[in-house]
Ligand SMILES: Nc1ncnc2c1ncn2[C@@H]1O[C@H](COP(=O)(O)OP(=O)(O)O)[C@@H](O)[C@H]1O
């Protein structure tokens with residue numbers, strides 16, 4: 123039974139990509155079959171995983187979506203898939219997603235393109251995780267339509283309740299109109315500097331505003347330069363700094379997600 127997650131926040135710099143990388147690496151380390159999908163035209167996940175300049179890549183998720191749009195027959199198990207040394211598969215993304223976004227507008231069932239792909243590769247994986255762009259594009263809607271659950275990272279120091287409110291509304295709309303199976307899994311507080319009272323205030327605020335309806339994960343991801351270093355190293359925090367506080371926080375978070383399933 124494959125589970126499909128979208129990591130999204132409608133805000134840049136909330137550690138979406140970092141969370142997808144480490145959550146995926148944790149799951150792969152447990153022996154699960156994991157596919158990470160980079161749906162951000164910036165290709166940060168693709169680059170972080172160590173695959174060089176994404177814009178130089180010939181085949182990406184944009185080509186996959188094109189093939190789905192054109193109802194083509196192709197080898198979904200292998201087409202465009204890359205393999206990371208820690209065991210995850212990745213469907214890379216790059217700037218071509220921007221062009222695709224434009225052509226999606228005039229596509230029949232334009233919100234269901236990724237869903238069609240996911241339905242056909244579900245059997246090959248235990249987990250599929252979408253790394254979403256920071257804006258609410260048609261591609262992001264495609265991710266939500268293709269997902270079972272949504273993980274929402276929030277930057278502790280730059281919390282935007284407005285962005286959060288908007289995201290919750292969007293997920294609600296998608297659930298009503300396009301994917302009744304969609305639910306928010308939880309809010310993950312990232313880049314937390316626990317010593318500041320400001321951050322404590324944020325956590326209290328979130329708990330008061332959403333605590334009853336939406337889970338705020340117990341495990342928060344601390345701010346640490348070690349976490350920022352992984353993008354340059356091409357390895358997850360579990361390889362880069364296995365005994366550090368970020369690895370332990372991502373482990374705790376991942377276990378919370380799994381326990382809740
Ligand atoms: N726990 C952390 N501590 C410090 N820096 C972090 C942490 N998590 C992510 N970063 C850094 O913050 C920046 C934004 O993270 P990223 O995962 O790219 O966010 P997003 O995908 O939401 O835009 C990146 O430079 C990343 O390396």
Ligand SMILES: [Mg+2]
Pocket residue numbers: 138139140162166167253254
């Ligand atoms: Mg990102």
